[in-house]
Amino acid sequence: MWLHDKIVGFFGIKGIWDLIQSHQFTMASLMTWQGLAAVISPIFPALLVVEIIFLLWINRRSPRRLSSAYKMPVLMYATNTAIFALVNLQVFFLTYDAFAKLALFEVPVNLYGFVYAYLAWELSHFMYHFTCHKVRLLWCFHAPHHAPSHMNLSVIFTAFFLQGVYATFVRTGICSALGVPLPLLFLIMVIDGCWGALIHVSEEAWSRGAFGGALGRLMLNPVHHRIHHASNAEYLDKNYCNTFPIWDKLFGTLQQEIPGVQIKYGLNRDVRPGSFVDMYFGEIYLLAKDVRSAPTFKQKLLYVVMPPGWEPIAK
Numbered sequence: 001m002w003l004h005d006k007i008v009g010f011f012g013i014k015g016i017w018d019l020i021q022s023h024q025f026t027m028a029s030l031m032t033w034q035g036l037a038a039v040i041s042p043i044f045p046a047l048l049v050v051e052i053i054f055l056l057w058i059n060r061r062s063p064r065r066l067s068s069a070y071k072m073p074v075l076m077y078a079t080n081t082a083i084f085a086l087v088n089l090q091v092f093f094l095t096y097d098a099f100a101k102l103a104l105f106e107v108p109v110n111l112y113g114f115v116y117a118y119l120a121w122e123l124s125h126f127m128y129h130f131t132c133h134k135v136r137l138l139w140c141f142h143a144p145h146h147a148p149s150h151m152n153l154s155v156i157f158t159a160f161f162l163q164g165v166y167a168t169f170v171r172t173g174i175c176s177a178l179g180v181p182l183p184l185l186f187l188i189m190v191i192d193g194c195w196g197a198l199i200h201v202s203e204e205a206w207s208r209g210a211f212g213g214a215l216g217r218l219m220l221n222p223v224h225h226r227i228h229h230a231s232n233a234e235y236l237d238k239n240y241c242n243t244f245p246i247w248d249k250l251f252g253t254l255q256q257e258i259p260g261v262q263i264k265y266g267l268n269r270d271v272r273p274g275s276f277v278d279m280y281f282g283e284i285y286l287l288a289k290d291v292r293s294a295p296t297f298k299q300k301l302l303y304v305v306m307p308p309g310w311e312p313i314a315k
């Protein structure tokens, strides 16, 4: 029963199943929040399955390569689900309520409000993501997401479980303080969650960059995010946004693909192949080692808060 619930939960089909069972699978019920969620939630799991089948087909002569690409994301998903469960929901509502007191106004739920709210959301996402790359302790939470050496949809499951808590705190806190009302925040989280997942599609399944039209030029695409996952010097620490690269443009971190410079996925250090422990805890272990070896309290603290790679200047 537990496994059945987990499988149904993972594939996101419980909502639709409940609507069918209660004979409420109608246009009217699909236009409610619950109905919308029921329709949207199976989309990503279905695409993930399609991508796995597609990659299975094109990698049929080297199945080991494929299993190693999926092993770590699946292990991290299982670990994070087990630890995480309800913590994030609590953090969300506590943060929203606490920061709403700082808001000078609340934007209306209309098109203008939506545009404002999306700008606020992308800013909050930029700040969360940028700090994850620039503060060593936060990098420890985020690094497992950059560790896989193959890009595919399952990479969205890779992260140290505390990254989700930090992301929720920063994004919800900023949006709430900037007066984003809950309905708009939920709507944007759904759009961002879907698009943020899809930009991890594998090169084999979608090699191209932009898609046509004005929206294609305006939106961030899978190639932008592949560049974000690259460890090449040319691409390092670029493209922090998820959906619209507004703040990347403004802060000078937007990077397009450079002809001839192929993306090299993975961390800037050798990760032990097939080691979940190294992928999940490796950066924490290395930080702890640096902190322990630092002679002064100030240096210990600087190791924790300075960007990854920071070293004290030798006297």
Ligand SMILES: [Zn+2]
Binding pocket: 129, 132, 133, 142, 146, 228
């Ligand atoms: Zn990142």
Ligand SMILES: [Zn+2]
Binding pocket: 145, 200, 225, 229
């Ligand atoms: Zn990513």
